[in-house]
Amino acid sequence: MKMSSTQMQFDVEQIRKDFPILQRKVNGKDLVYFDNAATSQTPQQVIDCIVDYYQNYNANIHRGVHSLSQEATDAYEQAREKIRAHFNADKAHEIIFTSGTTHAINLVASGYSSILKAGDEIIVSALEHHSNIVPWQMLCEKTGATLKVIPMEFDGKLNMDKYQDLLNTNTKLVFVNHVSNALGTINPIEFIIEKAHEVNAKVLIDGAQAAPHIQADVQALDVDFYTVSAHKICGPTGVGILYGKESLLTFLPPYQGGGEMIDQVSFEKTTYAGLPHKFEAGTPNISGGIAFGAALDYMHHIGFEQIAQYENELLVYATNELNTLDNIIIYGTKPSEKTAVLSFNFEGIHAYDVGTILDKLGIAVRTGHHCAQPIMEYYKIPGTIRASFAFYNTKQEIDSFINALKKAQQMLQ
Amino acid sequence: MAEIQEIQNEIVDEFSLFEDWMQRYEYMIELGKTLEPMNENHKTDDNIIKGCQSRVWVHADLKEDKIVFTADSDAIITKGIIAILIRTFSNQKPKAILEASTAFIDEIGLKEHLSPTRANGLVSMIKQLKNYALAYQAKLN
Numbered sequence: 001m002k003m004s005s006t007q008m009q010f011d012v013e014q015i016r017k018d019f020p021i022l023q024r025k026v027n028g029k030d031l032v033y034f035d036n037a038a039t040s041q042t043p044q045q046v047i048d049c050i051v052d053y054y055q056n057y058n059a060n061i062h063r064g065v066h067s068l069s070q071e072a073t074d075a076y077e078q079a080r081e082k083i084r085a086h087f088n089a090d091k092a093h094e095i096i097f098t099s100g101t102t103h104a105i106n107l108v109a110s111g112y113s114s115i116l117k118a119g120d121e122i123i124v125s126a127l128e129h130h131s132n133i134v135p136w137q138m139l140c141e142k143t144g145a146t147l148k149v150i151p152m153e154f155d156g157k158l159n160m161d162k163y164q165d166l167l168n169t170n171t172k173l174v175f176v177n178h179v180s181n182a183l184g185t186i187n188p189i190e191f192i193i194e195k196a197h198e199v200n201a202k203v204l205i206d207g208a209q210a211a212p213h214i215q216a217d218v219q220a221l222d223v224d225f226y227t228v229s230a231h232k233i234c235g236p237t238g239v240g241i242l243y244g245k246e247s248l249l250t251f252l253p254p255y256q257g258g259g260e261m262i263d264q265v266s267f268e269k270t271t272y273a274g275l276p277h278k279f280e281a282g283t284p285n286i287s288g289g290i291a292f293g294a295a296l297d298y299m300h301h302i303g304f305e306q307i308a309q310y311e312n313e314l315l316v317y318a319t320n321e322l323n324t325l326d327n328i329i330i331y332g333t334k335p336s337e338k339t340a341v342l343s344f345n346f347e348g349i350h351a352y353d354v355g356t357i358l359d360k361l362g363i364a365v366r367t368g369h370h371c372a373q374p375i376m377e378y379y380k381i382p383g384t385i386r387a388s389f390a391f392y393n394t395k396q397e398i399d400s401f402i403n404a405l406k407k408a409q410q411m412l413q
Numbered sequence: 414m415a416e417i418q419e420i421q422n423e424i425v426d427e428f429s430l431f432e433d434w435m436q437r438y439e440y441m442i443e444l445g446k447t448l449e450p451m452n453e454n455h456k457t458d459d460n461i462i463k464g465c466q467s468r469v470w471v472h473a474d475l476k477e478d479k480i481v482f483t484a485d486s487d488a489i490i491t492k493g494i495i496a497i498l499i500r501t502f503s504n505q506k507p508k509a510i511l512e513a514s515t516a517f518i519d520e521i522g523l524k525e526h527l528s529p530t531r532a533n534g535l536v537s538m539i540k541q542l543k544n545y546a547l548a549y550q551a552k553l554n
Contacts, residue, residue: 027434350488352467357490360434368466382468382487411439412489 010306015392018043018298022392029362032397032404037181037341037388038366039231040212042295046234049294053287060283076286079293080276086296087226088217089243093275096242096249097289101208102131104227104242105175107279108204109135111252112173118144121170123163123201126152126378127180127187130371132206136175145172152378156183156332164195171201178210182372182386183332184341186214193223202248208232208240212390213311213339215304218243230288235295239288242279249275256281307391311340314389318342318398325405331384340389343370346405349412351385357408358385363401417509420501421517428521437522441493448496451485462537467491469534473545479504480549482542494523494535502542507550515539 016022019041024031033041053075059068061076077092084092098104116122122136122145140147148171150163158176174196179186189205196203204225207216212233218226225248229240244252254261254272258281263271272278299307315335319342322328327347332338345351355367368383369376376383387401415423431437455472462469467488474481482503484495501517502510518524518535 350467350491352488353490357438360438383466411435411442 010302010310012310012392012394015302018045019392020044020047026362026364027360030400032363032400034387034389034393034397034401035364035366036212036390036393037184037209037232037386039237040234040390041392042236043234043298045298046236046291046294049291050236050287053290058287061286062277072286075290079290082293082296083241086215086300087243088219090219091246094243094246094249096244096276096279097284098240098242099238099285100229100231100240101206101227104240105132105204105206106135107242107255108225108244108252109139110255113139113142114253116143116145116172119170120145120172121148121168122146123148123150123166123171123174125150125158125176125187126374127156127158127183127185128175128177128372128374129181129206129208130373132175132177133374150176152375156180156185157337158187160188160191163192167195167199167201169199171196171199174201174203175206176203177206177208178214178216179339180372180375181209182370182375182384183343184209184338184388185333186210186338189223190221193221197222209339212299213308224248230292230295233295234298235292236288239285239292241292246275249279254278254281258282302391310391311389312336314393314395314398315340315342317395318387318389318401321398321402325402325409331379342387343384345381345384346409349409351383353412354385354405354408357411358401358404361404361407363404417501417505417513424497424500425517425520434522438490441497442489443493444496445489445492448485448492448499449483451483455483456485462534462541466534469495469538471538471541473549475549475552478506478553480507480510480545482545491534495538498538498542507546507553510546511543511550
């Protein structure tokens, strides 16, 4: 894990001052934001970066000869380089800017639609977000390939024995999230990648939930594709990346046609631009890409190791407190095996009712199936209450949350 | 049976006694608990209202020239909302249901539940009740 030399002492009160939204009130109460797995909040440094772009150098990139266009292009490409360095990709052009993880996954699925054939097999896991299930189902429908599923266990982990049974020489692609969005389980992706490579299958890891907590090294992992959304990691919405090994990105056909992605166009034949432009048709989210770089700078300034350590402290504290409540059911693994996510229910009470009362008390959590219906089906429940913590949350907020839950229980039982 | 408008006025009066949201919600939860149970045979997939985070079933029967609604949900606050809607719209003529305003929901401090983007489906529920009214009105004519 790399550490920034500018890393500061971890001081949560100081950090909170960077997030203007944390000062606001909701329904007359201090906001307690525990929906970080859905989207993280944005520090002033990132907001400033977006404002600076529009105030000082807003221009289209990669095509103008004028100074503004050059400045914008430089800033955008510097952001790509920061992202490359963060994930330790070999080359900057292995980082493709997308609108987010869903777009990145669809880009790969679309590329493989002309490559896969009937009889080929694709493996996904039971812990996936719908965005890492549906594109592959669509791909299977198009190509005649078969979708296989790695089953989950009651503790929220994937069954690795069953995974190995599913692998064979027909397996072409494996898709697993690094961290489950509904339960926070950290999946054994090193093992999953290694075993897939033994049968020459390619692996896409959905890193959306992992990115704010774990700094992935794509070369050390030897992963083929890795996807991230900026808005989960203190960046803006509507931007993310696909990392792909150069050899694979070169081999995949382009996703969308348009400006920027071409080399030569005539009505007889168009030749495509090289990487990364082949996959970046049209004017991208320029300020978003630049601000994604600023968000990574911000996270490094605080330090990923310290973030992970502090968030785990919050998780352990919250888990212990939650366990003191009556009729509590917590889903998933123990705190040491997951990111700062608590997915739970109270026996006999609907998650939606609890979420509604918490909202009235200024506490933002997620309720429902979290776009992971197969997990809910496994547990035979309509949904859970999910509290997900970030490094700017505090133990005092967890205390308010626990008190609010007691209030909700009292009202709803 | 009282007119829809009268029933709505009664409900607004009842809610005006409460001082804060907590009392209003406690009352709604109470209404939810006392909602007349729905016939289990009517809890079919066809009767489920889409767009709700909790499951909501609505069934309608025509008794003479009036519609009798029964409904249920697995979430208690949603059930409370259902109880208010049933009290307002059940045992009424289709035409009256179609013409009824739902502005009283705002007046009883539940405006947030009326947002069409909110996943509790109150808007879908009202739409469904009115759809039944429309269908039965066509049948009666």
